[in-house]
Amino acid sequence: MPPLEVGVSKQVTRREFLNLLGAAGGTAAALKAGSALGLLPHTAQAATLDLRAANPAKRKVAILGAGLSGLTVAYELSKVGYECTILESSHRPGGRVFTVRHGDLIDEIGNRQYCEFDDEPHMYFNAGAARIPSTHRNLLAYCKELEIDLEVFINENKTSFMQDPALNGGKPIRNIDYTTHTRGFLAELLAKSLSAGEMDQPFTDSEAETLMSLIRSFGDLNEDNLYKGSLRAGYASGGFLEHGVQKDIIAMSELLKTQMGSRFLNASEGDTGPMLFQAVGGMDKIIEGFTNHVGHQIHYRSMVNAVEVKDDGIDIAYDQDGTHHLLQADFCFNCIPSHIMTGITNNFPTQYVDALKYIRRGTAYKSAFQAKERFWEKEDIYGGISWMSNPSKQIWYPSAGMHKQKGIILGAYDYIDGKLHTAMTQEQRIEAHLTDGEKIHPNYRNQVEKPITIAWHRMNHMLGCSARWQRDSDGWTHEEEELYRVLQQPVNGRHYMIGDQVSMHSAWQESAVMSAQWALADFDQRLQA
Amino acid sequence: MLKTFLVFSLCMVCIGGTSAAESEREPFDDRYCTTCHGTDGRGNEGVQAPRLAGMEPWYLRRQLENFRADIRGVHAEDREGTAMRPMATKLTDESIDDIIDWISSWDYIPAEATIKGGDPLRGRGLYGGCAVCHGANATGNQSLGAPALAGQNDWYLVTQLKNFLAGYRGAHPDDTYGAQMRTMVSTLRNEAGILNVVSYINLLSR
Ligand SMILES: Cc1cc2nc3c(=O)[nH]c(=O)nc-3n(C[C@H](O)[C@H](O)[C@H](O)COP(=O)(O)OP(=O)(O)OC[C@H]3O[C@@H](n4cnc5c(N)ncnc54)[C@H](O)[C@@H]3O)c2cc1C
Numbered sequence: 001m002p003p004l005e006v007g008v009s010k011q012v013t014r015r016e017f018l019n020l021l022g023a024a025g026g027t028a029a030a031l032k033a034g035s036a037l038g039l040l041p042h043t044a045q046a047a048t049l050d051l052r053a054a055n056p057a058k059r060k061v062a063i064l065g066a067g068l069s070g071l072t073v074a075y076e077l078s079k080v081g082y083e084c085t086i087l088e089s090s091h092r093p094g095g096r097v098f099t100v101r102h103g104d105l106i107d108e109i110g111n112r113q114y115c116e117f118d119d120e121p122h123m124y125f126n127a128g129a130a131r132i133p134s135t136h137r138n139l140l141a142y143c144k145e146l147e148i149d150l151e152v153f154i155n156e157n158k159t160s161f162m163q164d165p166a167l168n169g170g171k172p173i174r175n176i177d178y179t180t181h182t183r184g185f186l187a188e189l190l191a192k193s194l195s196a197g198e199m200d201q202p203f204t205d206s207e208a209e210t211l212m213s214l215i216r217s218f219g220d221l222n223e224d225n226l227y228k229g230s231l232r233a234g235y236a237s238g239g240f241l242e243h244g245v246q247k248d249i250i251a252m253s254e255l256l257k258t259q260m261g262s263r264f265l266n267a268s269e270g271d272t273g274p275m276l277f278q279a280v281g282g283m284d285k286i287i288e289g290f291t292n293h294v295g296h297q298i299h300y301r302s303m304v305n306a307v308e309v310k311d312d313g314i315d316i317a318y319d320q321d322g323t324h325h326l327l328q329a330d331f332c333f334n335c336i337p338s339h340i341m342t343g344i345t346n347n348f349p350t351q352y353v354d355a356l357k358y359i360r361r362g363t364a365y366k367s368a369f370q371a372k373e374r375f376w377e378k379e380d381i382y383g384g385i386s387w388m389s390n391p392s393k394q395i396w397y398p399s400a401g402m403h404k405q406k407g408i409i410l411g412a413y414d415y416i417d418g419k420l421h422t423a424m425t426q427e428q429r430i431e432a433h434l435t436d437g438e439k440i441h442p443n444y445r446n447q448v449e450k451p452i453t454i455a456w457h458r459m460n461h462m463l464g465c466s467a468r469w470q471r472d473s474d475g476w477t478h479e480e481e482e483l484y485r486v487l488q489q490p491v492n493g494r495h496y497m498i499g500d501q502v503s504m505h506s507a508w509q510e511s512a513v514m515s516a517q518w519a520l521a522d523f524d525q526r527l528q529a
Numbered sequence: 530m531l532k533t534f535l536v537f538s539l540c541m542v543c544i545g546g547t548s549a550a551e552s553e554r555e556p557f558d559d560r561y562c563t564t565c566h567g568t569d570g571r572g573n574e575g576v577q578a579p580r581l582a583g584m585e586p587w588y589l590r591r592q593l594e595n596f597r598a599d600i601r602g603v604h605a606e607d608r609e610g611t612a613m614r615p616m617a618t619k620l621t622d623e624s625i626d627d628i629i630d631w632i633s634s635w636d637y638i639p640a641e642a643t644i645k646g647g648d649p650l651r652g653r654g655l656y657g658g659c660a661v662c663h664g665a666n667a668t669g670n671q672s673l674g675a676p677a678l679a680g681q682n683d684w685y686l687v688t689q690l691k692n693f694l695a696g697y698r699g700a701h702p703d704d705t706y707g708a709q710m711r712t713m714v715s716t717l718r719n720e721a722g723i724l725n726v727v728s729y730i731n732l733l734s735r
Contacts, residue, residue, distance in 0.1 A: 343565070
């Protein structure tokens with residue numbers, strides 16, 4: 001059999017292929033050794049904070065920002081007798097946990113909007129946080145403790161679409177077609193390269209047999225190890241009362257016309273792999289869970305404008321209703337976004353300020369529509385995401401409210417670079433999403449209404465979607481890690497920066513919660529010392 | 530008062546949901562400058578938003594109007610300008626008046642020097658050309674339309690000079706003062722010249 005062709009010039013020989021498999025064997029061996037030495041994480045529990053009761057003489061705590069991390073601190077410290085005051089510059093709690101409903105203000109600077117969705121419990125849009133992975137155990141532990149109802153978030157739906165003008169003449173194809181055929185072709189290639197010749201090391205005969213049957217089943221190959229299509233992609237017709245008719249294969253050469261596969265095939269892996277959850281009725285139900293306990297401590301429209309750390313306490317100056325106020329506290333936990341904090345007068349050490357200045361801000365962008373009817377359900381789609389190669393990138397169908405009359409769908413999500421849409425006017429943004437969306441759903445323009453857009457880069461009091469510590473995608477530099485450690489430490493034992501910005505995994509609620517817990521544990525330990 | 534209240538509640542009863550919802554809507558005004566420009570408009574390097582406190586009212590007005598009219602902040606390479614422009618697009622004349630009043634209520638505190646690598650001695654020589662309009666002490670000159678430079682954030686001055694030099698700012702046909710700046714800035718020649726002149730401006734105070 002001729003060697004597999006990769007690209008134009010480079011060819012993979014069978015020997016190279018086997019070496020590759022050998023390397024995988026090596027990994028397996030390393031894994032075993034690793035766990036024996038205790039190097040691998042055990043299934044960990046959520047952190048349990050065991051904070052000591054507050055000292056009555058030193059119990060005043062200022063919390064800057066009613067983001068999730070700030071609320072976590074308020075909730076935990078209130079339990080043990082601290083007197084917390086939360087200063088929040090906007091009109092609402094939750095920061096980037098933002099669920100938009102009927103009548104809500106979307107406070108984008110220069111482009112304020114009021115949401116006009118119908119006023120019904122399932123008609124909401126999670127403009128910030130939307131998914132909770134089952135491994136985010138600290139966040140989930142609070143959901144349990146605060147009795148927040150969760151439901152499954154559907155990230156991948158095999159009946160949803162993928163659309164690229166280069167593929168299938170621009171007509172959308174179903175997720176199931178792309179994945180079934182791509183797997184079939186990949187499996188056939190693998191099977192050919194393995195069966196072409198005697199099976200020598202590094203496999204025993206039985207390993208080789210298992211591997212081959214795995215490959216066959218991965219791609220649904222026939223007894224000759226060829227891919228001839230699969231019923232996994234569903235039927236062209238029949239299948240219940242009549243014989244099912246298999247769909248035509250989409251040729252590999254056709255599937256290779258799109259670059260989307262590399263994003264698409266791993267979209268439901270890692271942090272966005274099953275199981276994912278959402279809070280029933282909107283992600284801000286989590287925030288509500290906290291504010292049920294500490295909501296009375298929040299001062300809204302209270303914009304912090306100076307932080308002075310002193311030897312015997314900490315002074316916070318803030319503006320509310322056009323007047324200056326001063327809050328004096330013993331300790332302070334601060335989740336104001338780093339790039340906003342750099343503009344707020346402070347007496348932090350130079351290195352600390354350097355760390356704040358180092359962090360860049362992300363530009364994520366989302367948009368949503370109210371659908372007059374749940375047209376996707378008529379196309380067998382219930383929840384999940386359709387993918388487009390155009391700038392609107394995604395359409396999310398709601399994971400709840402099945403078979404109701406209307407629903408809210410996400411009409412665009414650019415989580416990496418939302419600058420394009422951010423720079424547009426509201427009208428241009430909406431037109432772009434309609435034009436993009438109708439490539440998947442031909443009647444889209446008539447089926448959706450009441451659009452909203454959320455350009456995080458321009459949201460008042462936020463100015464970004466999440467912290468970007470790394471300048472390079474290669475990983476953290478030594479300098480970056482040092483700055484991160486500087487920011488994690490308190491100033492004078494009194495002022496802690498918190499939030500997902502003080503984590504190595506920003507843009508997750510879990511990171512915001514864990515940064516708060518880290519700060520609380522450190523705080524408690526220092527008090528004991 | 531009581532009468533108004535009664536009429537109002539009656540309206541809510543007869544028209545139902547909408548008017549009640551409207552009245553409950555979160556109010557807002559256009560005083561959002563400090564989110565980006567920092568405490569009392571002293572500038573925020575973290576988002577590259579310059580100091581507004583101490584800026585002359587006539588200069589603020591001209592720039593806000595230029596942003597609003599798509600005269601400034603339109604070149605794709607002008608990162609900060611393109612960020613600012615949409616924020617000004619919907620400002621009314623009244624909002625601009627109000628913002629300028631508000632800004633004039635803030636204390637002027639000169640910015641700290643942050644840039645490194647400039648040579649102020651060489652900068653002094655280069656500043657001669659600037660002084661004609663901006664004044665020997667960089668305190669500005671309204672009759673020539675030249676704002677004060679002393680006390681402004683040095684990183685902002687550097688960015689703007691670079692933008693003038695590259696044509697990212699001041700290239701719009703209606704930006705008369707910008708066009709003048711583009712001619713003048715060519716005497717600084719390059720980034721080194723810009724750093725030199727700004728490090729000299731850092732020595733001037735007002
Ligand atoms: C588009 C998007 C998608 C996301 N998706 C997910 C997801 O699917 N799952 C997930 O778990 N997480 C997601 N996240 C991340 C999650 O939302 C954040 O990690 C988390 O909410 C951050 O919480 P925080 O405590 O850091 O505070 P933040 O939410 O950043 O809150 C900061 C608070 O400070 C306030 N503030 C600002 N300036 C001042 C001032 N001067 N004075 C007083 N207060 C001030 C702000 O108004 C705000 O309330 C997403 C975020 C975005 C933007």
